[in-house]
Amino acid sequence: MLPLKLVRSLVFGETINNNPLLMDTDDDDDEDRNVVKTPLLLFLPTKELVTDTYRLATIARDMGMDLHPTPSLSHIILSHPPPPPPSSSSPSLGGSPSSFPSTWSSTSLSSTSSLPEDTVPLPFPSLIAAPIPHLRAFVKMSRGLFKLVFAPSECIASDAATTESHWNCCSASLFSRLTGDRMDTMEGFSRALAGVGWTLFKTKENGGGKSVYLFRKVDVNRVRAGECRIRELRLPALDFRNAPLRILQYILLMTDDIFYLA
Numbered sequence: 001m002l003p004l005k006l007v008r009s010l011v012f013g014e015t016i017n018n019n020p021l022l023m024d025t026d027d028d029d030d031e032d033r034n035v036v037k038t039p040l041l042l043f044l045p046t047k048e049l050v051t052d053t054y055r056l057a058t059i060a061r062d063m064g065m066d067l068h069p070t071p072s073l074s075h076i077i078l079s080h081p082p083p084p085p086p087s088s089s090s091p092s093l094g095g096s097p098s099s100f101p102s103t104w105s106s107t108s109l110s111s112t113s114s115l116p117e118d119t120v121p122l123p124f125p126s127l128i129a130a131p132i133p134h135l136r137a138f139v140k141m142s143r144g145l146f147k148l149v150f151a152p153s154e155c156i157a158s159d160a161a162t163t164e165s166h167w168n169c170c171s172a173s174l175f176s177r178l179t180g181d182r183m184d185t186m187e188g189f190s191r192a193l194a195g196v197g198w199t200l201f202k203t204k205e206n207g208g209g210k211s212v213y214l215f216r217k218v219d220v221n222r223v224r225a226g227e228c229r230i231r232e233l234r235l236p237a238l239d240f241r242n243a244p245l246r247i248l249q250y251i252l253l254m255t256d257d258i259f260y261l262a
Contacts, residue, residue, distance in 0.1 A: 037150040039132050041139070044147055053124045054249040056138075061253065063145065069124070071234070073250055078138065079119040081229070125246045172261045174240055174248055183240045183259070186213060193217075196258055198233070211237050231255075 041050045043059060050056045053076055057067055060078050068077040120138045123129045132148075139146045174183040176192050183189045190200050193215055201214040215233040233254045238247065248261055 036153040038128060038153045039130070039135050040149050040151055041127070041135060042147045042149050044145055049149075050146075051127055053122050053127045053130075054253065056122065056127060057124075057253050058257075060142075061256075063142070065141075067253060068119075069250060069254070070121075073124055073246060075121040076124045076253075077119055077121045078141070080141065125249060172245055172248055174243070174251065174259050175262055177258055177260055185240065186235075186237055189238075189240065190215075192259075193233075193255070198255075213237065 041056060042048070043050055050059070057076050057078065061067055064081065066079050066081055068079065069075070070077070118141065120134055120141060122134060122138065135148050139148050174189070175181065176183065178195070179192070181188070181192070183192065190213065194200065196217075198215045198217045201216065203212045203214055204210065213235045215235075217231045219229040219231050231254060233251065235247070235251070245261075252259060252261070
C-alpha cells in the first residue's frame with residue numbers, strides 16, 4: 001500500500017514537506033529530472049491507485065468494457081463494445097461487423113500488434129510494465145474515470161516485488177459463491193460452470209495430446225438486436241490444488257466473480 005500522503009500528492013498535486021518518499025537525496029537542482037518514476041492509474045471516483053491488471057480489468061468490466069485475454073495470458077486487451085446493430089426480427093450469434101468477434105475470446109489474439117482502434121493491450125497480471133502510451137490510451141477510453149499519475153519508483157518497488165512473487169503461487173483456492181464448494185478438479189469446476197449456464201467443449205490442443213477446456217456462455221446482459229454476445233473461457237487441464245494465481249484471477253474476470261479466492 002502506498003502512504004496516504006503520497007496518494008494525496010498524486011491526486012491533488014500537493015507538495016509534501018519532510019516526506020522521505022518525495023524528498024530529494026541530493027541538493028542538485030537537476031536531480032529531480034533523474035528520478036525514475038513509475039506511471040500509475042488513479043481511479044478518480046474512489047481515489048484508488050491501481051497497480052495490477054486484475055484490479056483494473058475488474059473495474060473496466062464493471063464499466064461495461066469487453067475483455068480479450070491473449071492465448072498466453074500475457075496481456076488483456078480492453079475495448080468498448082461495438083455499437084448496437086440495426087434492429088432485426090430476432091437475435092443471432094454474431095451478425096454485425098465489429099472490431100472483435102462477438103465473444104470475450106482468447107482466440108485469434110496471439111499478437112498485440114495491429115489492433116483495431118479503441119482497444120488497449122495491457123500486460124497481465126502486473127500493470128507496472130505497461131507502456132505509458134497504452135496507459136494514456138486507456139485513460140482516454142475511460143471517459144474521465146481514470147487519471148495517469150507518476151510516483152518515484154522506489155516508493156512502490158518493494159510492494160510490486162512482493163506482489164510479483166505471488167503470481168505463480170499455489171496457496172489460494174477457488175470456491176463457488178453459490179454452494180461454497182472448493183474447486184479441486186476440472187470435473188468439479190466444469191459442473192459448477194454448467195450450473196450457471198456455461199457449455200463445455202473439450203478439445204485437443206493443435207491436434208496433440210493436451211486437452212483444452214473451452215467454456216462458452218451467452219451473456220444475457222449483452223444481448224442486442226441482431227446479436228448475442230458470447231463469453232469464452234479457455235483453460236488447460238488444471239489441478240486446482242496447485243493452480244497459479246494468475247490463472248485463478250483470469251477465471252474470476254471471465255466468470256463475473258461467481259467464484260472467489262480464499
